[in-house]
Amino acid sequence: MLALVGFLAEISGSFAPIGKGLVYGLGAIGPGIGIGIIFGKAIEAMARQPEAAGLIRPVMFLGFALVEALALFGFVLFFIVPSK
Amino acid sequence: MSLAFVPPTVEEFIYRPIWTLHLGFIDLPVTFPIIVMFAVTLFFGAFMFRAFRQPKLVPVGAQNVAEAGIDFIQSQIVLPVLGPEGASWTPFLTTMFFWVFFNNIIAIVPGVQFPATSRMALPALLAGMSWVIYNYIGIREQGFGGYFKGILFPPGVPKPIYILLTPIEFLSTIIFRPLTLAIRLFANMVAGHFLLLVWFLGATVFFQSGIGKITFLLPFGFGVVFTAFEVFVAGMQAFIITILTAVYIAGASHPEH
Numbered sequence: 001m002l003a004l005v006g007f008l009a010e011i012s013g014s015f016a017p018i019g020k021g022l023v024y025g026l027g028a029i030g031p032g033i034g035i036g037i038i039f040g041k042a043i044e045a046m047a048r049q050p051e052a053a054g055l056i057r058p059v060m061f062l063g064f065a066l067v068e069a070l071a072l073f074g075f076v077l078f079f080i081v082p083s084k
Numbered sequence: 085m086s087l088a089f090v091p092p093t094v095e096e097f098i099y100r101p102i103w104t105l106h107l108g109f110i111d112l113p114v115t116f117p118i119i120v121m122f123a124v125t126l127f128f129g130a131f132m133f134r135a136f137r138q139p140k141l142v143p144v145g146a147q148n149v150a151e152a153g154i155d156f157i158q159s160q161i162v163l164p165v166l167g168p169e170g171a172s173w174t175p176f177l178t179t180m181f182f183w184v185f186f187n188n189i190i191a192i193v194p195g196v197q198f199p200a201t202s203r204m205a206l207p208a209l210l211a212g213m214s215w216v217i218y219n220y221i222g223i224r225e226q227g228f229g230g231y232f233k234g235i236l237f238p239p240g241v242p243k244p245i246y247i248l249l250t251p252i253e254f255l256s257t258i259i260f261r262p263l264t265l266a267i268r269l270f271a272n273m274v275a276g277h278f279l280l281l282v283w284f285l286g287a288t289v290f291f292q293s294g295i296g297k298i299t300f301l302l303p304f305g306f307g308v309v310f311t312a313f314e315v316f317v318a319g320m321q322a323f324i325i326t327i328l329t330a331v332y333i334a335g336a337s338h339p340e341h
Contacts, residue, residue, distance in 0.1 A: 058164055058327065065324040069264040072271035079094060 020081050027074020034067040089289045092281040097202060097274065121200040124186045154178050157326070165330040173333065181326040184210065184269065188318030191277055192311050199318075202273035204266065207325075211266035214329040219258075222336030234339050265328060272321050276314045283307035 042060040046053045101113030135150035143151050157178045162170055184201060191199035201207055222231040235257050236250045284307045290300035 055164075058160065061320070061324060062327060062331065065268060065328065066264075069268045072267055072275075075271050075275055076267055 016082065020078055023081055024074045024078045027077065028071050031067050031071035034070075035064060038063045038067060089286065092278055092285060096277070096281060117198060117200045117203045120190055120196055120198060121187060121206065124190055124200065125183065128182055128186055153182060157181055161323075161327050161330050165327060166334050170330075170334065170337075173330065177326050177330055180210065180329065181322050184325055185319060185322035188273060188322055189315065191273065191280075191318065192314050199273040199277055201269055201321075202277055204270050207266040207269040210269070210325060211262040214265060214325075214332060215262040218329070218332040218336040221333055225337045226339050230339060231336065261332065265325060269321050269325050272317055276310075276317050279310050280307060280314065283310060 038060060042056055045056050099115040099117060101115050102119070103114055105112040105114060131146065132150060135146040139147060154174065158171075158174050161177055161181075162174050166173055187200040187206065190196050191202070219231075222234075225231075226234060235253055237246060238249070238253065241249060283303050286303035287300045287307060290303060291297055293299075
């Protein structure tokens with residue numbers, strides 16, 4: 001425990017790299033949940049009505065793409081946030 | 085042997101200009117991605133020209149392949165999204181899909197291995213084109229007032245909600261649509277390229293290290309798997325940017341009820 005405190009005390013300098021990591025990590029939470037819901041619901045729908053699978057699939061990918069864009073904003077922000 | 089693993093940075097995407105075109109007062113630096121893009125465009129154009137130079141009733145060879153591609157766009161994007169009256173959009177959407185697809189897939193072609201679409205200029209150009217087209221179609225089909233009334237004041241909403249809804253609708257339709265369209269394609273290709281770089285650089289480091297050369301098989305195997313994943317992503321992103329353009333055009337050409 002003391003060693004950990006000593007180690008933490010020794011950490012000096014910029015926390016920006018941690019922030020950079022957090023930008024994407026936090027940005028991926030919401031889209032992660034969203035994509036899970038989209039695919040889960042699509043599977044449910046296809047299982048209930050297999051004949052409608054062709055109708056559901058393009059809409060599923062459309063929703064997937066729209067939600068995924070948010071995660072990618074986090075990815076792009078990773079590069080925009082200055083590292084110092 | 086050192087075990088120095090240098091993670092890939094943004095530098096991987098920056099190329100020095102090979103030569104510079106001087107056009108009057110504008111300098112156009114020609115870089116590797118530009119050459120890749122023009123080579124892909126030329127290849128695609130040459131293929132399509134060869135396929136439809138002398139079209140036959142019963143397609144053979146190149147014409148067969150090209151017709152399968154066009155049929156895919158027609159049946160998966162044009163008919164479900166734009167309907168039969170949108171058939172005139174097939175040439176544009178087909179070109180868009182295959183141009184983006186070939187510029188994506190070049191990321192895993194040995195010798196090139198750089199997705200031209202991972203430079204923001206290309207997705208931005210496509211998104212700008214899509215933005216101009218759907219706004220033009222909207223204004224042409226519904227009139228300037230009708231089109232913007234449809235966007236900013238969608239019917240069937242209680243009056244006070246418009247204070248909240250109108251700015252959001254304006255931002256999402258006019259500003260964020262092209263932005264997300266461009267960033268989606270760009271970020272996907274950058275992320276994919278990074279992923280492959282990390283796996284294969286890791287494999288190189290393990291191979292050069294003293295500790296059991298055989299360990300390089302793990303990152304290398306993952307690299308191979310992710311290369312296959314990149315093929316999927318390349319097709320997927322080309323499909324998504326095309327179907328979203330079609331959806332925006334369809335949304336602009338009919339007023340909301």
